[in-house]
Amino acid sequence: MTSPASPATAASAATLRPPLADATRGLLLGAVGVLIFAATLPMTRLAVGDTSAPQLPPSFVTAGRAAVAGVLSVAWLLMLRAPFPARRHWRALFVSALGTVVGFPLFLALALRQVDAMHAAVVTGVLPLATAAVAALAFRQRASAGFWGCAVVGCALVI
Secondary structure (H helix, E strand, C coil), X not given: CCCCCCHHHHHHHHHHCCCHXXXXXXXXXXXXXXXXXXXXXXXXXHHHECXXXXXXXXXXXXXXXXXXXXXXXXXXXXXXXXXXXCHHHHHHHHHHHHHHHHHHHHHHHHHHCCCCHHHHHHHHHHHHHHHHHHHHHHCCCCCCHHHHHHHHHHHHHHC
């Protein structure tokens, strides 16, 4: 006859594995994030138009995206009462913001004036594999064959 688990054992098991509701919530939020990101290219193309019928300037679309994202981010961080980043992190955050808040959206908007959103989606789908390859070369790291296999299969699914 087995003895019932002690409360300490039950509590530690609960902390190791989140309840199904948390896992389901995480999957749903992840799916929403994927859908929002998937809409980035067609919505940007709609906003900037093409060379024959331009709409909003790419710089304006980039600034608008940055402003909306900034306001939402600040509101979220204030709601969570997150600590302000340490001064030693400012430079890295600035460089990261240049790429993710200005560079990618601006160059995407400029490119979408010239090509269809479907073509841009294929190029954007290849970016993670290209980033992994460049990072592996730059930092002289060797990822496992399984990693590269999965990366290539994922890239092929996008294309």
